Amino acid sequence: xxxxxxxxxxxxxxxxxxxxxxxxxxxxxxxxxxxxxxxxxxxxxxxxxxxxxxxxxxxxxxxxxxxxxxxxxxxxxxxxxxxxxxxxxxxxxxxxxxxxxxxxxxxxxxxxxxxxxxxxxxxxxxxxxxxxxxxxxxxxxxxxxxxxxxxxxxxxxxxxxxxxxxxxxxxxxxxxxxxxxxxxxxxxxxxxxxxxxxxxxxxxxxxxxxxxxxxxxxxxxxxxxxxxxxxxxxxxxxxxxxxxxxxxxxxxxxxxxxxxxxxxxxxxxxxxxxxxxxxxxxxxxxxxxxxxxxxxxxxxxxxxxxxxxxxxxxxxxxxxxxxxxxxxxxxxxxxxxxxxxxxxxxxxxxxxxxxxxxxxxxxxxxxxxxxxxxxxxxxxxxxxxxxxxxxxxxxxxxxxxxxxxxxxxxxx
Numbered sequence: 001x002x003x004x005x006x007x008x009x010x011x012x013x014x015x016x017x018x019x020x021x022x023x024x025x026x027x028x029x030x031x032x033x034x035x036x037x038x039x040x041x042x043x044x045x046x047x048x049x050x051x052x053x054x055x056x057x058x059x060x061x062x063x064x065x066x067x068x069x070x071x072x073x074x075x076x077x078x079x080x081x082x083x084x085x086x087x088x089x090x091x092x093x094x095x096x097x098x099x100x101x102x103x104x105x106x107x108x109x110x111x112x113x114x115x116x117x118x119x120x121x122x123x124x125x126x127x128x129x130x131x132x133x134x135x136x137x138x139x140x141x142x143x144x145x146x147x148x149x150x151x152x153x154x155x156x157x158x159x160x161x162x163x164x165x166x167x168x169x170x171x172x173x174x175x176x177x178x179x180x181x182x183x184x185x186x187x188x189x190x191x192x193x194x195x196x197x198x199x200x201x202x203x204x205x206x207x208x209x210x211x212x213x214x215x216x217x218x219x220x221x222x223x224x225x226x227x228x229x230x231x232x233x234x235x236x237x238x239x240x241x242x243x244x245x246x247x248x249x250x251x252x253x254x255x256x257x258x259x260x261x262x263x264x265x266x267x268x269x270x271x272x273x274x275x276x277x278x279x280x281x282x283x284x285x286x287x288x289x290x291x292x293x294x295x296x297x298x299x300x301x302x303x304x305x306x307x308x309x310x311x312x313x314x315x316x317x318x319x320x321x322x323x324x325x326x327x328x329x330x331x332x333x334x335x336x337x338x339x340x341x342x343x344x345x346x347x348x349x350x351x352x353x354x355x356x357x358x359x360x361x362x363x364x365x366x367x368x369x370x371x372x373x374x375x376x377x378x379x380x381x382x383x384x385x386x387x388x389x390x391x392x393x394x395x396x397x398x399x400x401x402x403x404x405x406x407x408x409x410x411x412x
Contacts, residue, residue, distance in 0.1 A: 001402065002035045004102055004138075006121055007114035008090055010043040010057075010067055015274060016241035017321040018145050021193070021215050022114055025143065028216065028395025030061040037064045039098050041090065044070035053094035066102070068094020079168065083120060084152075084176045091120035100124055108138040110402050113187070116148040116180045126186065139405055140187040141398075143213070146318040147197050149177035154315040155246045158253070169245075184208055188405065191398070193319040194342040211401050214342050215321055216391030220300050222330030224382060228307055228374045235268035236334070236364060237306040239299055240322045242275035250313040255287050257357040258312075263289045265365045272302045303329035307368055311335035312357065327385045332377040334364055344388050348373075350381040 011023035030036050042049045049055025049067040057065040071093075078088035099121055103111070113121055129137055152173035159166050184190055184205045191211045192198045198210045242248055251271070262269050271283070274295040283292050296302065303309070309326035312335055319342040326333050333340070334352040347353035352367060354360040367373060 001033060001109045001399070002107065003029070003037070003110045003112060004099075004106075004108045005029075005036060005038045005112040005114060006095070006099060006118045007038060007040045008117060009041040009070075010048060010065060011040075012043065012048075013046055015045075016243070017318075018115065020321050021145060022143075024216050024218070024391045025114070025213070025394060025398070026063060027061055028391045028393075029398060030063050030395070031392060032395055032399040034399060036062070037066065037102065039066045039095050039102065040068070041072065041093060041095060042067040042070035054098055066098045068098065079171070082175065084117065084172050084179060086117040086176075087120050087179065090117050096120060103128065109406065110139045110141060112141045112143055113183065114143045115145050116142075116176065116183060119179045119183050122182060122186060139189065139402060141189045141191065141402065142183045142187045143191045144180075144197065144201075145193060146316065147192075147200050148180045149173075150200070151246060151316045151318075152176040155249065158249050158315060159245065160249075181205075189401065196341050197318065209405075211398065213394050213398060214319055215324065215389065216394050217324040217328055217385070217389045218391055219325065219328060221328050221386070222304070222382065224330075224379055226330060228332075228371060228378060230371070232307050233268060233305060234266060234368055235270055235306040236262070236308045236310055236368075237270045237272060237302055237331070238310040238312070239302065239325065240273045242271075242273055242279065246313075246316050248275075248279060250316065251283070252286075253314050254310075254312040254357055255283075255290065258361045259287045259290055261361050262364065265368075267365065267368055270302065270306065272296055272299060299325065300329065303331050306331060307374055308332050308334045308352070308364060311339050312360070313339040314357070324385065324389055327381045330378050330382060332374050333381065334360060334367070336360060344384055345381050348377075350377055350384065352377065 005026060007022045011019040014020045014023040026038060042055060047070045048057045051070065053068055055067045057067060072089040073092055075085035075089060078085040081088055103124055113119065125140060156169040156173045159169050184201060189209050189211060190201055191213045192201060193214060195212050198212050202210060242251060270291045270293060272293040280292050280294045303325065309331045311320050311323055311333065323333060323340060323343060337353045337355050340353060345351040352363055354363050
């Protein structure tokens with residue numbers, strides 16, 4: 001099978017949820033009988049190309065990468081186009097030209113649009129589809145990371161930005177929604193990261209074909225025998241990337257309600273992950289007593305030195321990949337019920353979940369010194385997730401679904 005995969009940027013180092021998910025699927029699919037070519041922007045943090053509009057790089061998995069510039073352009077021009085800001089920036093600087101050339105001059109069995117922001121490719125696909133017979137046209141697969149229409153509208157609604165910026169966010173959200181809806185109508189297969197999001201898509205587009213692809217995990221795994229003890233700091237930790245506005249809003253909403261009661265109870269709160277230094281300093285000033293570590297070279301030491309981890313997003317969907325980092329590091333997970341989707345865990349046996357922040361904070365204060373409960377949660381969640389999240393099965397499932405669709409089409 002010959003596959004052309006379009007994604008946002010070269011996903012290594014994979015230090016955010018979207019990069020981890022894209023990287024895992026690409027590596028996993030590359031292990032099947034697939035000749036895989038990926039078009040993306042280079043990664044500005046650690047580029048592998050020469051900085052031009054088109055660099056070609058072959059990785060150790062046998063994947064050919066055709067990479068655009070590592071630095072993205074301004075968001076402002078997107079206001080005068082049909083494209084959301086992310087889409088406008090991602091199509092320029094090489095990828096659009098590289099895709100057009102590859103799509104029109106080479107034969108492909110499947111085109112994968114990895115993330116709704118890559119929907120700029122549909123212009124070329126739709127024009128070409130009209131001129132070709134359906135049987136000779138490659139399958140088009142949309143790999144979603146979130147229900148973008150929902151989450152972008154929630155971002156705009158919950159933003160505390162000044163009027164004009166909030167208006168721009170609302171305008172951008174509606175463009176994102178139209179773009180994602182077009183993908184769901186036009187492609188041959190939509191994948192979603194949780195069954196909840198599959199159901200949300202199916203409600204709007206009941207005739208589409210869907211596949212749930214929860215993520216896998218291939219990082220550090222804690223020893224089952226290790227225990228949380230009195231010498232473990234009375235600390236809760238939240239990790240991740242706080243570059244995206246949705247993550248920042250959710251963090252601010254949580255700390256507004258949780259910072260004071262947790263600190264008053266003598267519980268340390270540690271926020272670890274990449275973000276702009278300006279935002280980190282703003283949070284330090286707004287929430288004195290909370291430790292904002294910012295970007296760190298390695299997350300593991302922080303995850304091995306706390307009693308509980310946090311997932312507390314009040315809005316936004318999808319599978320939170322940091323949940324697997326927590327669990328596989330042997331760190332019990334506490335979170336909001338609506339924020340933890342796709343985990344095969346039950347509360348209170350394996351995980352601590354509450355319906356709102358106030359209730360969650362109260363439960364954390366009660367639980368933080370209960371070593372038996374913390375270690376029971378730690379061990380049971382780790383055992384369950386070790387059996388449930390393997391990347392190699394995700395690529396194989398996607399590969400087999402595409403092959404099965406090809407067989408059905410050839411028989412029609």
